[in-house]
Amino acid sequence: MKKIIHLTLMLGLAIAAKAQSTRHASFSVGFGDSSNTLFFTENPTIRKVRVKYTDRVPADIFIHHEGLKGDKLETHYDLKFEGDLYVLQTKYPSINLPMYPNIQTGYLEAVSTLPKHAEITARMKKDSLIYDVDVYTLEGEESSLFSEKFAAHYIGGDLKLKEDLVKSYRNYEVTGRSMPQDSVLLFRGVVHPRGNISNVELVSGRPSTFSEFVKRHFQQDKDLWQPELQGGRRVKSIVGIFIRVRDGEIISVSGSGSSGIPRYR
Incomplete structure (x- = not known):
C-alpha cells in the first residue's frame, strides 16, 4: 500500500531562560502504517507509543495506557538498560519499533546558521505513524540550554x-x-x-x-x-x-x- 505523507510545518520564536535568544522550528510527518496492528490488537488498553531516539536508534519508549476508569497511565522503558529491553521484548513480543526517519531539514538554514540541536519522537498508533521533529538553533554555548542529566x-x-x-x-x-x-x-x-x-x-x-x-x-x-x-x-x-x-x-x-x-x- 502506498503511504500518504502529510506534512505540517510550524515555525516560531522562543526566548531561552538564560538570556539567550533561540529560534525554534518544529514539524510533523505522518503516514498510514499497519506494522503494529497486531500489537495494538493484542493490547487494547494501549492508545499510543512514543519513541525517542539517541544517536539515531530508539532509546526511550513511553507506552500510554487507558485504565478501566478512563485514567491515563504511562510506562517508560529505557532501552539502553538491558533489564528494560528484556522486559519490553518479553511483555510485548509483537511490537515493531520504527527506524530513525530520514528527514531533510536543510531548509532550516534560512532560519539561522547557528548550531542546531534536533529532537525526534515517533508516535505509534494502531493505523498510523507520526514523527515529531523539534529543531533548536542556539546562540552561545549549547550546554547552557541542554544540560546533561547525571543518573545514579x-x-x-x-x-x-x-x-x-x-x-x-x-x-x-x-x-x-x-x-x-x-x-x-x-x-x-x-x-x-x-x-x-x-x-x-x-x-x-x-x-x-x-x-x-x-x-x-x-x-x-x-x-x-x-x-x-x-x-x-x-x-x-x-x-x-x-x-x-x-x-x-x-x-x-x-x-x-x-x-x-x-x-x-
Whole structure:
C-alpha cells in the first residue's frame, strides 16, 4: 500500500531562560502504517507509543495506557538498560519499533546558521505513524540550554558491578548452595545521597536462594553507588539491576538509574 505523507510545518520564536535568544522550528510527518496492528490488537488498553531516539536508534519508549476508569497511565522503558529491553521484548513480543526517519531539514538554514540541536519522537498508533521533529538553533554555548542529566550508577560501571557480585557469591557458595542454571532477574532499589542502596526487591524473575543473596549483597552498608545529581545536588533515586545467569554462571550484570523502573504494569 502506498503511504500518504502529510506534512505540517510550524515555525516560531522562543526566548531561552538564560538570556539567550533561540529560534525554534518544529514539524510533523505522518503516514498510514499497519506494522503494529497486531500489537495494538493484542493490547487494547494501549492508545499510543512514543519513541525517542539517541544517536539515531530508539532509546526511550513511553507506552500510554487507558485504565478501566478512563485514567491515563504511562510506562517508560529505557532501552539502553538491558533489564528494560528484556522486559519490553518479553511483555510485548509483537511490537515493531520504527527506524530513525530520514528527514531533510536543510531548509532550516534560512532560519539561522547557528548550531542546531534536533529532537525526534515517533508516535505509534494502531493505523498510523507520526514523527515529531523539534529543531533548536542556539546562540552561545549549547550546554547552557541542554544540560546533561547525571543518573545514579554503580561506581566503576557495569563491569565492576559484575566483578563484585561474582566475588561475593564465590564466598557465599561455600555454604553448599548453588546458583540456578539459567535465570533472568530484574531488581530495583533506592540509592541514597551518601551512595548506599536500600529497599532492593525482585520485580521480574523467579525467587530463589540466589535472588535472596543478591538482595543482601547490594544492601550491605557500603557507599558503592554514585547518587543522582540534580543541579549539582545529590538526591535519592530509583535504580534497576539486571542479572542474567546461564549454565550456572553470571554472564551479564547491568545497572540503570532509569526513572521508568518503578512504573512497570
